[in-house]
Amino acid sequence: MQKYKITISYDGTNYAGWQVQNNKVAIQPLIQKAIETILRHPIQLTGSGRTDAGVHALGQVAHFETPLIIEPRKLRFSLNALLPQDIRIIEVEPASLEFHARYSATSKIYHYHVHLDPTLNPFDRLYKYHFLKACDLNLLLDAIPHFLGTNDFTSFTNQPNKGSASRDPVRTLFRLDCIQAPGGIRLEFEADGFLYKMVRNITGALLDIASKKIQGSEIPSIFAAKDRKKAKTCAPPHGLFLIQVNYKTSSNDS
Amino acid sequence: MQKYKITISYDGTNYAGWQVQNNKVAIQPLIQKAIETILRHPIQLTGSGRTDAGVHALGQVAHFETPLIIEPRKLRFSLNALLPQDIRIIEVEPASLEFHARYSATSKIYHYHVHLDPTLNPFDRLYKYHFLKACDLNLLLDAIPHFLGTNDFTSFTNQPNKGSASRDPVRTLFRLDCIQAPGGIRLEFEADGFLYKMVRNITGALLDIASKKIQGSEIPSIFAAKDRKKAKTCAPPHGLFLIQVNYKTSSNDS
Numbered sequence: 485m486q487k488y489k490i491t492i493s494y495d496g497t498n499y500a501g502w503q504v505q506n507n508k509v510a511i512q513p514l515i516q517k518a519i520e521t522i523l524r525h526p527i528q529l530t531g532s533g534r535t536d537a538g539v540h541a542l543g544q545v546a547h548f549e550t551p552l553i554i555e556p557r558k559l560r561f562s563l564n565a566l567l568p569q570d571i572r573i574i575e576v577e578p579a580s581l582e583f584h585a586r587y588s589a590t591s592k593i594y595h596y597h598v599h600l601d602p603t604l605n606p607f608d609r610l611y612k613y614h615f616l617k618a619c620d621l622n623l624l625l626d627a628i629p630h631f632l633g634t635n636d637f638t639s640f641t642n643q644p645n646k647g648s649a650s651r652d653p654v655r656t657l658f659r660l661d662c663i664q665a666p667g668g669i670r671l672e673f674e675a676d677g678f679l680y681k682m683v684r685n686i687t688g689a690l691l692d693i694a695s696k697k698i699q700g701s702e703i704p705s706i707f708a709a710k711d712r713k714k715a716k717t718c719a720p721p722h723g724l725f726l727i728q729v730n731y732k733t734s735s736n737d738s
Numbered sequence: 739m740q741k742y743k744i745t746i747s748y749d750g751t752n753y754a755g756w757q758v759q760n761n762k763v764a765i766q767p768l769i770q771k772a773i774e775t776i777l778r779h780p781i782q783l784t785g786s787g788r789t790d791a792g793v794h795a796l797g798q799v800a801h802f803e804t805p806l807i808i809e810p811r812k813l814r815f816s817l818n819a820l821l822p823q824d825i826r827i828i829e830v831e832p833a834s835l836e837f838h839a840r841y842s843a844t845s846k847i848y849h850y851h852v853h854l855d856p857t858l859n860p861f862d863r864l865y866k867y868h869f870l871k872a873c874d875l876n877l878l879l880d881a882i883p884h885f886l887g888t889n890d891f892t893s894f895t896n897q898p899n900k901g902s903a904s905r906d907p908v909r910t911l912f913r914l915d916c917i918q919a920p921g922g923i924r925l926e927f928e929a930d931g932f933l934y935k936m937v938r939n940i941t942g943a944l945l946d947i948a949s950k951k952i953q954g955s956e957i958p959s960i961f962a963a964k965d966r967k968k969a970k971t972c973a974p975p976h977g978l979f980l981i982q983v984n985y986k987t988s989s990n991d992s
Contacts, residue, residue, distance in 0.1 A: 495860040540861075561856065569863040602815065606749040607794075607865070609823040 485549050488556065489579040490515075492544040495570040497610050497722065501537040502544070508537070511571060515546070518566040522559065523550055532585045532592065532729040536681065538721030540611065543574070545729040547585040585729070591658060593727040594673045596687045596719065601667040612668065613687075613723035617695040621662070621669065627693045627700030628660050630707075631686055638710040640686055641679035642718070653679060653710075660686075681718055688717030739803050742810065743833040744769075746798040749824040751864050751976065755791040756798070762791070765825060769800070772820040776813065777804055786839045786846065786983040790935065792975030794865065797828070799983040801839040839983070845912060847981040848927045850941045850973065855921040866922065867941075867977035871949040875916070875923065881947045881954030882914050884961075885940055892964040894940050895933035896972070907933060907964075914940075935972055942971030 492515065500508030516529040531546040556576035563573045582588070597612040604614045634656040641653060659674040671690065673683050689706070692698045697717075706714040746769065754762030770783040785800040810830035817827045836842070851866040858868045892907040913928040925944065927937050943960070946952045951971075960968040 493860055495863075564857060569858070570860045572857055572860050574857060603818060603826055603828060604823070606747055606824045606826050609749075611861070 485551055485581065486553070487547055487549050487579045487581050487583055488554070488559075489545060489547050489575075489577045489583060489585065490573055491575040491577075492541060492546065493572045493574050494541050494544065495610070496535060496538050496540045498570060499537065501539065502531055502534045511535075512546070514567065514571065515563070515573075516548075518563050519548060519559075521566060522562050523552055523554070525550070525552075530585050532589050533678070534680075535724075535726050536684075536721050539724045539726065540722075541726040543728040544726055545585045545589075547579060547583060549581075583731075588731050589677070589729050590732050591674050591676055591730045592678060593730070594678065594683045595725045595727050596671040596673070596683055597665065597668070597723045597725070598671065598687070598691065598719075599668040604667070610722055611725075613720055615668075615691055615695075617691075619691070619694040620696070621694055623696070623700055624690050624694040625662055627690060627703060628662065630700065630703035631660055632657050635707055636710060637679050637682055637707075639706045639712055639714050640682050640689070642681045642685070642712060651679070655679060655682070683724060684719045684721065685712075685715060685717075687719035687723075689715045691719065692717050739805055739835065740807070741801055741803050741833045741835050741837055742808070742813075743799060743801050743829075743831045743837060743839065744827055745829040745831075746795060746800065747826045747828050748795050748798065749864070750789060750792050750794045752824060753791065755793065756785055756788045765789075766800070768821065768825065769817070769827075770802075772817050773802060773813075775820060776816045777806055777808070779804070779806075784839050786843050787932070788934075789978075789980055790938075790975050793978045793980065794976075795980040797982040798980055799839045799843075799985075801833060801837060803835075837985070842985050843931070843983050844986050845928050845930055845984045846932060847984070848932065848937045849979045849981050850925040850927070850937055851919065851922070851977045851979070852925065852941070852945065852973075853922040858921070864976055865979075867974055869922075869945055869949075871945075873945070873948040874950070875948055877950070877954055878944050878948040879916055881944060881957055882916065884954065884957035885914055886911050889961055890964055891933050891936055891961075893960050893966055893968050894936050894943070896935045896939070896966060905933070909933060909936070937978060938973045938975065939966075939969060939971070941973035941977070943969045945973065946971050 494511055500510045502512050504510045512531055519527050527548040529546050529548045535541055560573050560576045599612040599614045600619055636653050637655050638653040655675050655677055657675045661672040663670045671687055693700045748765055754764045756766050758764045766785055773781050781802040783800050783802045789795055814827045814830045853866040853868045854873055888910040890907050891909050909929050909931050911929045915926040917924045925941055947954045
């Protein structure tokens with residue numbers, strides 16, 4: 485058996501997300517099926533994590549195994565020929581059998597794009613959240629430290645499935661930067677992992693702070709409450725990009 | 739009467755072009771209707787020229803007249819509230835009564851985006867032409883001077899309507915630059931005016947030269963033939979952007 489790591493970029497606009505939700509077209513099954521069509525045997529394609537409906541990716545990572553000897557470059561070409569143009573395979577690399585797209589990840593980087601100017605370029609409409617309320621970005625910047633470090637993020641996550649067993653809600657947010665971008669800001673998040681809707685919920689809270697709907701000083705008590713109802717605002721999916729998944733060692737080390 | 743100049747940006751993906759073609763949704767009537775809805779009287783919205791189905795614009799210009807006193811900034815906000823998000827009014831300015839979006843234009847700038855790398859970013863798929871043949875860009879660069887200056891561009895235009903009276907086919911191409919861009923090139927065109935499909939037909943010829951389908955030295959005889967059949971390739975619409983329309987004096991001079 486040989487394991488392969490693939491890096492994927494996609495425009496999430498037309499998809500139900502990485503994985504099947506309510507029988508709509510999802511990205512993971514499309515890629516899995518394309519690999520199976522080329523290799524002519526069933527495979528299991530495992531992603532680094534799900535992205536929600538409408539969320540985009542520049543560097544989603546997934547792995548699969550095959551007993552066949554394949555040429556990575558050729559597989560990439562064949563996959564891109566089969567897949568729709570809004571899903572592109574950026575790289576195919578051999579990986580060690582220990583490599584796991586999800587469990588080997590040491591950190592993930594997400595960016596959230598917020599447009600604040602009155603007019604949003606039509607070419608950005610599917611990729612930036614147009615936030616029209618008056619904002620004081622200094623309030624947002626002052627509130628960032630409340631989110632950094634190791635915390636129980638229960639108040640900033642939603643349950644993907646009501647009946648599912650709850651995962652450990654403690655995550656470490658290494659970095660949360662607010663970068664000036666043309667007409668708005670880009671929020672850059674890096675953590676050891678992210679809970680369901682965590683980036684969008686933190687972004688929603690930060691924009692509520694910037695627009696004076698809530699105060700930054702309320703964040704510690706919202707964390708302490710461990711209750712999603714305490715921070716209700718969730719930013720929409722289309723401003724969110726999974727940028728990169730980081731791994732401890734190069735995936736092709738054995 | 740007061741005349742107004744408006745500057746418009748649009749993503750042409752979902753439209754039949756600037757003006758009505760085959761009863762599909764076009765951009766000019768949508769904007770005209772939005773202005774009429776706000777001003778509550780009929781107007782005529784005249785553009786600097788048509789853009790074809792699928793062609794994009796960063797700086798299309800149009801004009802209209804109204805007897806009403808309007809606040810340009812307020813009209814821009816109201817229009818952007820009414821219009822779909824893939825059409826944005828960038829600016830509304832008062833103009834002299836002599837100003838004409840088409841006849842007062844001294845030059846227009848178009849850009850054509852060509853992606854040459856094997857993999858095209860999914861976010862560029864609607865805005866760059868993915869040209870997959872092997873290219874020698876030096877051949878393209880060497881051929882550019884053949885297109886510059888004042889020429890009869892009959893061989894590089896199509897008739898928009900078979901029955902329509904033919905316009906003067908002589909145009910002056912001031913500038914045609916080939917700029918390196920990430921993964922490909924951007925062809926920048928500036929002329930006193932452009933005939934129907936002229937940029938896409940010149941781009942098609944340049945890519946035929948780069949991919950050795952035709953030779954650059956054939957261009958003078960193609961011009962001399964004054965026959966569209968001599969240069970058959972037309973690049974697809976989605977790589978094309980109307981960037982800017984230039985006018986002799988500021989439009990709000992009287």
